[in-house]
Each structure stands twice: as C-alpha cells, then as structure tokens.
Amino acid sequence: MSVIAPNFRLSSFIRSILDNLFWIIVLVTLAGIPAVQIVLFYIEMPVIDGELLTPFLALTWLADPSRVLPIVKALMATDFFRIAVFPGFGLAALLAAGTIFVERKMLAKLQLRVGPFYCGKVEGILQLAGDGLKLISKEIIIPAKADKPIFWLAPVAFVGTAAAFVSLIPVAPGGWVVADVELGVLAVFAVIGFFPIITVLSAWSANSKFPFIGGIRALHQMISFEIPLILSLLGVVMLAGTLNLTGIVESQGSFPWIVFLPVGAVVFFICILAELERIPFDLPEAESEIVAGWLTEFSGMMYGLVQLGTYLKLYAFAAIFTVMFLAGWHGPMIVPPFPEEIITDGIVLGPVTATIPGLPLFDQAMLNGTIWFVLKTVAVIFFILLPRGVFPRIRIDMLLSLGWYKLIGLSFINIFIALGLLYAGVLGPGGVI
Amino acid sequence: MSAQLPPGLQLEKTDERIMTLNVGPQHPGSGHMRIIVQIDGDYIVACDPDPGYVHRGEEKMAEYRNYITNIPHLERPVIHDSCNILYPYVLGVEDLLGIETPERAKYVRVIASELNRCVYTLYWLAIYGIFLGHSTMFMWPTGDRELFIDLLEKMTGARVTHAYMVPGGVRNDLPANFEDVCLRQVDYFEKRIAEYADVFYDNPILISRTENTGVLSRTDAIRLGVTGSVLRASGIDYDIRKREPYDVYDSLDFETNVLRAGDAYARSKIPWLDMMESCRIIRDALSKMPKSGSVRVKLKPNPKGGMESVYRRVESGRGALGCHIVSRKKPEPYRVKLSVGSFRNLIALPYLLKGERLGNMPSVYWSLNYWPVEADR
Numbered sequence: 001m002s003v004i005a006p007n008f009r010l011s012s013f014i015r016s017i018l019d020n021l022f023w024i025i026v027l028v029t030l031a032g033i034p035a036v037q038i039v040l041f042y043i044e045m046p047v048i049d050g051e052l053l054t055p056f057l058a059l060t061w062l063a064d065p066s067r068v069l070p071i072v073k074a075l076m077a078t079d080f081f082r083i084a085v086f087p088g089f090g091l092a093a094l095l096a097a098g099t100i101f102v103e104r105k106m107l108a109k110l111q112l113r114v115g116p117f118y119c120g121k122v123e124g125i126l127q128l129a130g131d132g133l134k135l136i137s138k139e140i141i142i143p144a145k146a147d148k149p150i151f152w153l154a155p156v157a158f159v160g161t162a163a164a165f166v167s168l169i170p171v172a173p174g175g176w177v178v179a180d181v182e183l184g185v186l187a188v189f190a191v192i193g194f195f196p197i198i199t200v201l202s203a204w205s206a207n208s209k210f211p212f213i214g215g216i217r218a219l220h221q222m223i224s225f226e227i228p229l230i231l232s233l234l235g236v237v238m239l240a241g242t243l244n245l246t247g248i249v250e251s252q253g254s255f256p257w258i259v260f261l262p263v264g265a266v267v268f269f270i271c272i273l274a275e276l277e278r279i280p281f282d283l284p285e286a287e288s289e290i291v292a293g294w295l296t297e298f299s300g301m302m303y304g305l306v307q308l309g310t311y312l313k314l315y316a317f318a319a320i321f322t323v324m325f326l327a328g329w330h331g332p333m334i335v336p337p338f339p340e341e342i343i344t345d346g347i348v349l350g351p352v353t354a355t356i357p358g359l360p361l362f363d364q365a366m367l368n369g370t371i372w373f374v375l376k377t378v379a380v381i382f383f384i385l386l387p388r389g390v391f392p393r394i395r396i397d398m399l400l401s402l403g404w405y406k407l408i409g410l411s412f413i414n415i416f417i418a419l420g421l422l423y424a425g426v427l428g429p430g431g432v433i
Numbered sequence: 434m435s436a437q438l439p440p441g442l443q444l445e446k447t448d449e450r451i452m453t454l455n456v457g458p459q460h461p462g463s464g465h466m467r468i469i470v471q472i473d474g475d476y477i478v479a480c481d482p483d484p485g486y487v488h489r490g491e492e493k494m495a496e497y498r499n500y501i502t503n504i505p506h507l508e509r510p511v512i513h514d515s516c517n518i519l520y521p522y523v524l525g526v527e528d529l530l531g532i533e534t535p536e537r538a539k540y541v542r543v544i545a546s547e548l549n550r551c552v553y554t555l556y557w558l559a560i561y562g563i564f565l566g567h568s569t570m571f572m573w574p575t576g577d578r579e580l581f582i583d584l585l586e587k588m589t590g591a592r593v594t595h596a597y598m599v600p601g602g603v604r605n606d607l608p609a610n611f612e613d614v615c616l617r618q619v620d621y622f623e624k625r626i627a628e629y630a631d632v633f634y635d636n637p638i639l640i641s642r643t644e645n646t647g648v649l650s651r652t653d654a655i656r657l658g659v660t661g662s663v664l665r666a667s668g669i670d671y672d673i674r675k676r677e678p679y680d681v682y683d684s685l686d687f688e689t690n691v692l693r694a695g696d697a698y699a700r701s702k703i704p705w706l707d708m709m710e711s712c713r714i715i716r717d718a719l720s721k722m723p724k725s726g727s728v729r730v731k732l733k734p735n736p737k738g739g740m741e742s743v744y745r746r747v748e749s750g751r752g753a754l755g756c757h758i759v760s761r762k763k764p765e766p767y768r769v770k771l772s773v774g775s776f777r778n779l780i781a782l783p784y785l786l787k788g789e790r791l792g793n794m795p796s797v798y799w800s801l802n803y804w805p806v807e808a809d810r
Binding site: 110111113291390 | 452462564567639790793
C-alpha cells in the first residue's frame with residue numbers, strides 16, 4: 001500500500017496519463033496544427049542560400065547541423081527576435097529575474113539572514129519560479145464595486161508600457177535596438193508619462209480608500225519627479241547634439257558624460273529611485289500607513305504582472321542611466337577575436353572534419369558591447385537596490401520639497417554647466433575634445 | 434440615524450472633505466486594534482483609537498483560580514514581557530500571605546525581569562523599524578532578541594511564556610554556568626546595540642521624519658497621565674525602580690534616562706537607552722548576588738489571604754504596571770485588577786495625532802510604547 005496516496009491504483013494512474021495524452025493529441029491535431037498552418041500562410045519565408053525556407057526544408061536542415069546556423073542567423077535578423085529575445089523583452093526579463101534574486105540575497109546578507117534557501121537546492125535559485133507558480137495558481141479577486149474593465153486593463157497596460165520602455169534601449173553597436181527612434185529621448189519621456197496615468201486609473205477603478213490614497217501619492221510623486229528627471233537629461237542632450245539614444249552612446253566614445261555632468265547624474269539617479277517607488281521613496285506602497293497603496297486590491301497574477309512591470313521598469317531606468325551617463329556599450333575590448341581557421345579549415349573532430357558555414361554568429365564588437373552594457377547596467381541596478389537596506393521611508397511633504405526645490409535647482413545648475421562647456425567650445429559638436 | 438452609530442461605521446459623510454479610514458484590526462500598521470482616523474487631505478483631523486479586539490477577560494479568570502494557578506494565565510497579555518507583568522502580582526501575593534523572599538531569589542528576579550525587558554524592547558523596536566519602512570531594523574533586533582531568549586530558556590525552561598516568578602521566590606534556581614554565559618551574551622549585546630545608532634538612530638531621514646512630530650509637552654504628559662518611556666521622553670524623571678524600589682533595586686547601580694524633546698524621536702530613543710541600563714543592572718546584580726542559598730520559600734497548599742487588599746507596582750517595559758489584589762479569606766482572590774502602562778499611554782494618541790500628517794501616524798502611534806494585547810487584557 002502506498003504511503004503517499006492510500007487509494008492508489010495503477011490502472012487508474014495509467015488511465016489518467018492516457019487521458020491526458022488523448023486530449024493533447026486531439027487539441028494539437030484539431031487546433032494547433034491548423035493554427036500553425038494559417039500563421040505560416042501569412043508569414044513571408046526568408047530565402048537562404050537561394051532557397052525558399054519552407055517548414056519542410058527547415059525540418060530537413062535541422063537534421064544537418066551544418067545547415068542550422070543559417071536558419072538561426074535568418075531568425076536573428078527578424079524583428080520578432082529583436083522584440084522577443086535579445087535586445088528586447090527576453091534580455092530585460094532575464095535581468096529582471098536576476099535582479100529579484102540578487103535583491104533578496106543581498107538584503108538577506110545585510111540583515112544577517114540567509115534569504116531564499118531551499119527552492120531549487122542551490123541557494124534558493126528557483127524561488128522566483130516558485131513564487132510565479134504560486135501567483136498563477138491564486139484566485140483573482142476583484143472588488144465588487146470596482147470599475148472592472150479598467151481594473152483588468154491596468155496591470156496589462158503597466159507591463160505593456162514597461163516593455164515599450166525597454167524597446168527603446170540600444171544595447172550593442174550595429175543596430176541592436178528594437179526601436180531606433182530619431183527622437184529617442186523624447187520617446188523615453190513620453191513612455192514615462194504613461195506610468196502615472198495607469199497608476200491613477202488602477203487606483204481609482206478599484207473603488208477603495210487605501211488604493212485611492214496610494215494612487216494620489218504616486219501621482220504626486222511621479223509628476224513632481226518627472227520634471228527634474230527631464231531637466232537632468234537635457235545637459236547630456238546639449239553636449240551630444242542629438243536626441244537619438246544610439247547617437248548619444250556614440251558621442252561618448254572617449255569619455256562618459258558623468259565625468260562632466262556629475263550633478264545631472266546624481267539628480268537623475270535620485271529621480272530614478274522616486275519614479276521606481278523604491279525605498280526611501282516607496283510612499284505609494286507604504287505598508288504601515290496605507291496597506292499596500294495602489295497595489296492593495298490586486299491579487300494573484302494581476303499583482304504578479306505589476307511586479308514584472310516594476311522590475312522591467314527598473315532595468316529600463318538603469319539602462320537609460322548607462323546610456324546617458326556611463327557611455328553605454330563602450331569599453332575596452334575584452335572578447336578575443338574569432339578564430340578565422342574554423343571558417344577556412346573547419347573543426348577537426350577525430351576522423352571527421354566539420355565545416356560550418358555561417359560562422360561567426362555574432363561579431364566581436366557586438367559581443368563586447370553587450371558585455372560592457374550588461375555589466376554597467378547591473379552595477380547601476382545594484383546601487384538602486386542598496387538604499388533598501390539602510391533607509392527608512394520618507395514623508396510626502398519632505399519628498400515634494402526635495403523634488404520641487406532641491407532637485408529642480410540642481411538640474412538647472414547642471415544645465416548651466418553643460419551650457420558653459422558648450423559655449424566655451426570645450427565639448428559638444430565641433431568642440432575641442 | 435447614522436449619528437448614533439460609532440464613528441467608523443457611519444456611512445453618511447458629514448463633510449465632503451473628510452475621509453474616514455479604518456486602520457485595523459486587519460491592517461499591517463495597527464496591531465490588534467482599530468484606529469478610526471479622519472483625514473482632510475493628508476492631515477489627520479480626528480483620531481479615535483478603539484481597543485478591545487483581543488480582550489480575553491484575564492481579570493475575571495483570576496477570580497476562579499487560586500493564587501498559584503493564576504500565574505500562567507496572568508502573563509498572557511504580554512508574553513514578551515512575562516516576568517515583568519507577573520512581578521506586581523507576585524509582590525502583592527507575598528504581602529497578602531506574609532512571605533519573606535530569600536535574598537538570592539530577589540536578585541534572580543531582578544535579572545530575569547531585566548532580561549525580559551530587553552526581549553520586549555527589542556521586539557518593540559523591530560516593529561518600530563518596520564513601521565518606518567526600515568527592514569534592516571526589523572531583522573537586527575529580532576535576531577539579537579534570540580540572545581536573551583536563549584538565556585531565559587536556560588533560566589526558566591521556556592522560551593517565551595516563562596511563568597518564572599512565584600510567590601516566595603522563583604520557580605527554579607539558575608543553571609550551573611549561568612553567570613559566565615550571561616556576562617558573555619550581555620557583553621556581545623552591548624557591542625551590537627551601539628550599531629543600532631549607526632543604522633537607525635543617527636539616520637538623517639529618520640531624524641527629519643520623527644523630530645518635532647507628535648510633541649507631548651511636560652504639562653500635557655502629566656495631565657494625560659502617561660507613564661514609562663513616554664513620560665521620561667517628555668522630561669519627567671519618573672521610574673518606579675527609583676521612586677518605589679522593590680526587591681533589590683535600591684542597592685543596584687543604574688540611572689534613569691530622561692530626554693526633554695517629547696517628540697516621536699525622543700520616545701523611540703528612551704527604550705534603546707533603557708536597554709543599555711538593563712545591561713548595567715544585569716552585570717551589577719550578577720556581581721552582588723549571593724552565590725548560594727535557597728531561591729524559593731515552601732508554601733502551604735492552597736494558601737488563603739486575610740480580609741485586605743494590596744496594591745503593588747513595578748516598572749515594566751511600557752511604564753508603571755500595577756496590580757490590585759482584593760482578598761476575602763479564600764484560596765482565590767476576590768478581585769485582581771491590572772493597571773497597565775499600555776492603556777495609559779494610548780490615551781495620549783488622539784491628542785498627539787490631531788493635526789499631524791497621515792505619514793506620521795505609524796511613527797507616533799508606535800512610539801507610545803503601546804502593546805494592544807496588554808491594554809485589552
């Protein structure tokens with residue numbers, strides 16, 4: 001008799017597995033394959049080596065390893081890959097997941113704890129996956145008097161806006177950016193402007209007191225810190241002479257702008273903390289005053305989506321700091337050059353010599369740029385996480401006076417520094433350096 | 434119609450600008466009670482604390498049990514401070530029954546109650562930290578509290594609910610190497626407690642947040658009848674351990690901490706200073722304690738008091754804690770009344786919160802050194 005399931009019967013167990021298999025086969029044949037066929041009908045197939053890539057051809061090529069690389073390269077050239085995997089959502093989600101793990105472990109070490117420990121055997125590395133599963137499996141409760149369409153829309157719109165923010169960030173040289181907007185900085189400001197609207201909509205539609213107070217606080221905080229945030233970036237724009245983010249990174253080839261505009265960098269960093277609602281500026285979610293602020297009525301995966309959006313936003317702000325002040329992908333070349341003899345001679349594996357056309361997959365500058373960009377962004381994220389361990393929460397009047405009096409004044413000082421450097425002919429387009 | 438309902442249950446708004454918030458009991462910033470707060474924008478215009486959510490009738494229960502079996506349930510209102518809440522009851526019963534406590538037992542009691550004061554204050558400080566959004570200040574005192582809990586476990590056998598004090602002494606003697614272990618832990622804790630200032634008390638954000646908020650002046654403190662750390666933060670040197678020394682407190686070397694500001698910052702700093710004094714008291718008591726001797730007087734089974742009543746009080750973690758026992762020649766007390774510091778301090782809350790910002794509510798509320806379960810009894 002089994003200990004785990006006292007009424008265990010092998011026949012019913014096998015039957016349940018066969019049952020699942022049956023339904024999987026039925027759904028795949030009746031719904032999955034027709035859906036794939038319909039999608040394939042509308043997709044323009046890439047032409048590789050003079051041959052049109054049909055699904056059947058792709059299947060035959062998958063059997064031949066030397067023919068796989070062109071397919072992968074063709075996929076990497078598509079817009080879908082950029083949006084979903086490398087410079088877009090995939091990289092951002094990976095870094096966001098890493099951020100959550102590092103935040104928990106670092107904060108735990110600071111507070112003489114161990115942090116997540118058991119889930120995933122090694123230092124709780126799968127804790128995030130466990131939390132995600134828990135959130136998915138939870139019931140979504142919506143307040144009876146809530147404005148339901150807007151309440152449902154808010155988390156999705158939040159994640160969507162955060163993902164739009166992520167898509168503006170240039171990660172590596174060679175056009176590795178989802179949306180290379182000519183007025184990139186203005187696009188960043190436009191995307192940031194959506195967050196307070198979504199926050200207030202979700203808080204108001206919940207029709208509850210604590211979310212309402214939290215939403216109003218978030219509105220005050222975001223609006224009053226957006227002004228110094230925008231002003232602090234104007235110095236960089238003046239010196240770089242362009243609003244394009246890729247152009248701003250390319251203008252920092254010899255030195256990052258933080259060397260000349262440290263005041264702007266500090267103001268921008270403090271504004272990041274306030275925009276992200278992180279301690280010491282987490283008033284909209286102040287637990288001991290207004291429960292969880294504007295997140296109070298969210299439950300289950302709706303809350304999970306808001307958290308995902310928050311961490312995507314955190315990555316995006318850290319990346320904007322890197323792009324604006326820390327010279328983006330520029331850095332010493334640390335990636336070794338690709339060995340050319342692999343292309344000319346092939347890889348010798350015992351008696352077999354494998355020649356793989358299509359190598360190298362990435363060029364050297366792109367790999368190096370990505371490594372430097374990720375390293376700098378992670379460093380900025382680390383400094384965003386650090387205040388959580390040492391600061392208490394600030395009060396709303398102190399927050400507003402900080403935003404309106406001190407930071408706006410400092411950002412004007414920053415603009416004057418930039419203007420001085422520009423008119424003295426030291427920096428900027430046609431400058432000395 | 435709605436005028437007869439209690440303030441939190443009124444559905445009709447009297448003023449369009451006023452919003453009524455029910456803070457508690459299911460609120461992370463309230464404890465086991467409800468504070469009905471009326472706000473105008475960000476300012477609190479009225480505040481009505483509503484204790485009683487965890488009322489358990491401890492005083493009534495005491496009338497059906499004899500003097501010894503009352504001990505384990507009378508400590509339940511503040512299980513973190515169980516030695517101190519039993520202290521006035523035990524002193525009163527000793528007066529009623531005419532028991533003379535052995536000298537060694539008096540020192541052991543003082544050590545136990547000072548250790549327990551640190552346990553309570555650390556827990557209180559942890560919650561004060563998390564109320565202000567300082568999560569490190571939640572974890573550090575919670576971890577350091579284990580030092581004293583381990584010591585008390587060695588002394589009493591229980592980690593939290595000790596039931597250690599009995600009429601006529603303490604329940605059992607100290608273990609063999611207690612003195613060395615205790616001195617080692619206290620030395621380590623004094624080093625740790627200095628670090629709290631670096632991370633919490635000297636933090637500029639904390640100081641700017643809590644200074645000049647919820648100021649209780651010296652005259653108001655006397656008029657409202659607050660006790661303990663709240664009274665001492667308003668500049669009044671009043672400590673039961675000095676004013677009415679019980680057991681051996683008059684022979685020990687310690688000082689009372691007084692600050693004059695009377696704001697939330699001063700009120701939060703007094704218990705932290707008191708913990709340093711507690712360490713001094715423990716070290717002094719360990720050196721002056723008789724090394725051997727009895728710690729408990731053998732009592733008669735079911736002792737009876739006379740036709741009299743006694744009132745004794747001690748300084749607990751939350752201020753003066755009194756116990757009034759009325760005896761009517763029976764094994765059970767006729768009436769036991771606990772007069773607790775928490776309830777006296779709560780009275781000041783509506784006065785302090787009026788006109789403050791909503792963001793100041795947690796810091797002012799918890800700086801009153803209030804323990805909801807003790808106030809409800």
